[in-house]
Amino acid sequence: MSKRDVQILLDAEKRQRPINRPYGRIQWKGTNVCMDVYCSCGASYHIDGDFVYYVRCLACDKVFATGTNIELIEVPEPESSICTHSDHSQERVGRGA
Numbered sequence: 054m055s056k057r058d059v060q061i062l063l064d065a066e067k068r069q070r071p072i073n074r075p076y077g078r079i080q081w082k083g084t085n086v087c088m089d090v091y092c093s094c095g096a097s098y099h100i101d102g103d104f105v106y107y108v109r110c111l112a113c114d115k116v117f118a119t120g121t122n123i124e125l126i127e128v129p130e131p132e133s134s135i136c137t138h139s140d141h142s143q144e145r146v147g148r149g150a
Contacts, residue, residue: 075124086101086105106119
């Protein structure tokens, strides 16, 4: 990935950071992904692929960077066996850490 591509991704990530909302970050490691894509033009489609750092809309030809932030949605307490807990030895403390 070129330095220009890295900067494009970093700039896109800064724009998508939610303010005062819980969110998580994905560390892309070049592994495969399965995702549904919804474009601003109204088109939607499904992607199964490796190294999906960018997505080109099949309908309007716009290109989007796949960001690293994901929305965290609060839910009632699930069964503890299906809930992943943070590793407190690596947990960051403080707001915006």
